[in-house]
Amino acid sequence: MRKTDISIVIVNYNVKDFLLQCLRSVEKSLSSAFCADLSVETIVVDNDSNDSSVEYLRPLFPEVKFIDLKENIGFGRANNIGFDHSNGRYVLILNPDTIIEENTLKVMFDYMESNSEVGVAGCKVLNPDGSFQLACRRGFPSPRSAFSKLFGLQKLFPKSKIFAGYNQTFRSEDETYYIDALIGAFMFARKETLDKVGGFDPDFFMYGEDLDLCYRINKEDQKIAYVHTTSIIHYKGESTKRSSMNEVKRFYEAMEIFAGKHFSGSKLFLLLLRVGIMLRAFIAYAGNHRREIFTILFDLLAVNASMIIATKIKSGLFFGFPDYAYPTLFIVLSSIVFMSMISVGEYFESKPTVTKSIFALMISFFVLSSLTYFFKEFASSRVIILMTIGFSSILTGAYRIILNISESISEHANRKLTAIVGINENTLKIAKSLESAGSELVGIISNGQSDYNNNGNYPLLGDIGELHKIIKNKGIREVIITDPSVSNNDLMRIVSESGGSSVRFHAAGNFDEVLAAGIIYDITGVESTVPKYNISLPRYKLLKRSVDIALSVILLTVGLPFLLLLKSDLKTSINKVWRVLNGTYSFIG
Numbered sequence: 001m002r003k004t005d006i007s008i009v010i011v012n013y014n015v016k017d018f019l020l021q022c023l024r025s026v027e028k029s030l031s032s033a034f035c036a037d038l039s040v041e042t043i044v045v046d047n048d049s050n051d052s053s054v055e056y057l058r059p060l061f062p063e064v065k066f067i068d069l070k071e072n073i074g075f076g077r078a079n080n081i082g083f084d085h086s087n088g089r090y091v092l093i094l095n096p097d098t099i100i101e102e103n104t105l106k107v108m109f110d111y112m113e114s115n116s117e118v119g120v121a122g123c124k125v126l127n128p129d130g131s132f133q134l135a136c137r138r139g140f141p142s143p144r145s146a147f148s149k150l151f152g153l154q155k156l157f158p159k160s161k162i163f164a165g166y167n168q169t170f171r172s173e174d175e176t177y178y179i180d181a182l183i184g185a186f187m188f189a190r191k192e193t194l195d196k197v198g199g200f201d202p203d204f205f206m207y208g209e210d211l212d213l214c215y216r217i218n219k220e221d222q223k224i225a226y227v228h229t230t231s232i233i234h235y236k237g238e239s240t241k242r243s244s245m246n247e248v249k250r251f252y253e254a255m256e257i258f259a260g261k262h263f264s265g266s267k268l269f270l271l272l273l274r275v276g277i278m279l280r281a282f283i284a285y286a287g288n289h290r291r292e293i294f295t296i297l298f299d300l301l302a303v304n305a306s307m308i309i310a311t312k313i314k315s316g317l318f319f320g321f322p323d324y325a326y327p328t329l330f331i332v333l334s335s336i337v338f339m340s341m342i343s344v345g346e347y348f349e350s351k352p353t354v355t356k357s358i359f360a361l362m363i364s365f366f367v368l369s370s371l372t373y374f375f376k377e378f379a380s381s382r383v384i385i386l387m388t389i390g391f392s393s394i395l396t397g398a399y400r401i402i403l404n405i406s407e408s409i410s411e412h413a414n415r416k417l418t419a420i421v422g423i424n425e426n427t428l429k430i431a432k433s434l435e436s437a438g439s440e441l442v443g444i445i446s447n448g449q450s451d452y453n454n455n456g457n458y459p460l461l462g463d464i465g466e467l468h469k470i471i472k473n474k475g476i477r478e479v480i481i482t483d484p485s486v487s488n489n490d491l492m493r494i495v496s497e498s499g500g501s502s503v504r505f506h507a508a509g510n511f512d513e514v515l516a517a518g519i520i521y522d523i524t525g526v527e528s529t530v531p532k533y534n535i536s537l538p539r540y541k542l543l544k545r546s547v548d549i550a551l552s553v554i555l556l557t558v559g560l561p562f563l564l565l566l567k568s569d570l571k572t573s574i575n576k577v578w579r580v581l582n583g584t585y586s587f588i589g
Contacts, residue, residue: 006040006105007088007191011078012096013047016056017518018235019096021507023061025488026094032102038109041065044096045082047072075184076200076209083191083199091194095185097235099507101488107230108188111176119193119222120214122182124173124231126492128506130499133234134167135183137226140215141166141258147272172228179226180218184210185234193217201261208258215258231492233505235522291403292347298399299341299357299392300334303364306391307333310384321381333368337392340364342539349539351404354397361396365389416523419476421445421464422483422509430480430508430516431458437524442474447483467494471503478523484509544588552581 008026012019023042030040042064046054054068067081079093090112092105104123111121125136139145145165148154158169168179187210197216200209214224286293307329311320321329340360341347368385372378418434419442420427427444434441443459445467461470464486470476481491486509495505506519555563555577563573579585 003039004041004086004088005038006090006092006109007082007086008040008042008092008094009079009082009086010042010044010094010096011047011075011082012044012049012053013072014049014051014053015096016049016051016053017515018098019044019053020057020060020515021518022094022096022098022100023057023064024509025099025507027061028488029100029102029105034103034106038105039088040105041087043067043082043085045069045078047074047078074202074204075207076204077202080199080202083194086191089191091189091191093184093187093189095234098185099233099488099491101230101232101492103489104230104232108227111225111227112188112190115223115225117223118178118225119217119220120182120187120189121225121227122186122188123227123229125183125186125234126231126495126499128233128235128495128504129502130495130497130505132173132499133183133236134169136186137168137171137179138181138183138211139165139168140180140211140218143268143272146276151276174228176225176227176229178223180224181211181214182224182226183234185236186232187213189217193220193222196220203257203261212258212261231496233492233495289348291352295352295399295403296338296341296347299337299396302395302399303333303337303361303388303392304330306395307384307388309391310387313387314381314384322377325378332371333388336367337361337364340367342542345539351407352400354400357396357400358393361389361393415440416477417442417475418478418480418523419443419445419461419470419474420458421467421479421481421486422447424482424484426482426508430482430520433516433520434523437520439478439520439524442476445470445479447486468498468501471498471501476503478504478506480506480508480519482508544586545583547588548580548583548586551587552577556581 010019010022023044026042029035030038042061044054044057044064045067046069048069048071054066058064058066065085067085069078069081083091090109092108094100108121108123112118115121122136125133127133141149142165144162145154148157148163149166153163154166154169157163161170164170171177197213197220199213201212201216204212218224308318312318314320319326337360340363341357343363344356344360346352346356346360365385368389369382372382372385417440420431421444423444423446431441431444441458443461445461445464447464461474467479471479481494486494486507488507491505491507498505504522506522508515508519556574560570560574563577564570576585580587
């Protein structure tokens, strides 16, 4: 029996549509002339997806080995399970949100066969807009490169060997050479090398495990290589985008694990790295939630300013309460208003709305008024509270109206104009789906076809040979390729030629409702194929945590006899309940 040349290991979590697209690109590659002499197996390890990935895809790809896990054990550990089931001389670690070229497997196989000193190699990785993903060839985080990366010097001096050591931006994207580390989305490794180093370190849940693996392979005196002669498209971050996972938190936790593991001897570097990581994590979080942060700050400023004005109107003084009441008064007012806003779903669940903010302020009014019955010295302040809430309603409402108008203007200016390449039955299906989702379809681009009858009333923009000219003239931001005759190699060429143009490309050559729905959601944000769980929303997290604490306290005190009846091992039960109390476990979800 012939030995397997390549084992492709894919770890999936909640990206059924992207995994379908990835497996189709692998299927296309295996049926091409490039892979005629290769024996390849594909293994998908599903990390407890809740979008029925395995059930849906297993009948479509009977030749693929699916391993269905019952919990999300993380990227590294799930890959290690895939390695244990693999039979190939080489293992391709591949993300599900990728598309490979027809020649990718052959190019990487030939390179590894010709370079026995290389333990693992990667290829050119492109974003869906054709730009180059810097993480596909990196340096290890030395004190200098870590400082330059964390504090922005690399961005200021991208061509400097001194400051751009981490992302290697001073090197050409179109040359093959040795590097320090690759991206986990595509790693073509020798199986014996993976066995020797023990695969991924399970301490890393997600992020950092690729850097750590390359570091350990490098320590074994094997080379890590970047091969520029083949490319993949990587739709970065799809798994984390579709989960309640805190991506920023996970990333910087991974960097801390890496630093502590490999640079623990340098306390100064470790301290510097941790300070930089905390700073970057804060900046990243603030950047992701800037609208919410500005809205919260404005609301708190508005309610406190309203109280000062109301106090002036009522008593003739801006600070008319006794001196001992400040700053406690401001803290209590701010806390009650903030918690009321959170309780009605304002700030973190959707765009700020006038209705929710007024409802939250009404709740605040009743809470504050109730408190005056317990603190008699503030009984006369109910009029001030009423005026405070009234002024706050006007200010916060006006802010939200202005904010929503400005965002609507910005969204209109940056709307995602879409074009479809290909004339076939899939074109009309996707066009109608886009239209019903509210996307602006500019028109159709043919691929040499002459039988366009415009039965959907979508204009013909021209031929694929004029693609980049059409994109520029029409201001197109999204291109869906429905023509199955466009090979992955052609797709990669088109995407590569568009590098830096901010135009995203989507492949839908073989129509499938799940794939089409995923693309449409990616473009419009409408009708995600992945269910959204309210338990991840802030107000429900707060409620869940409150329930966990209350039940834990009860079970660890008056409920101990009841706990003994339920479980024979009281010590283990107490330990588990204690872990719920400290936040490690939860009774809910």
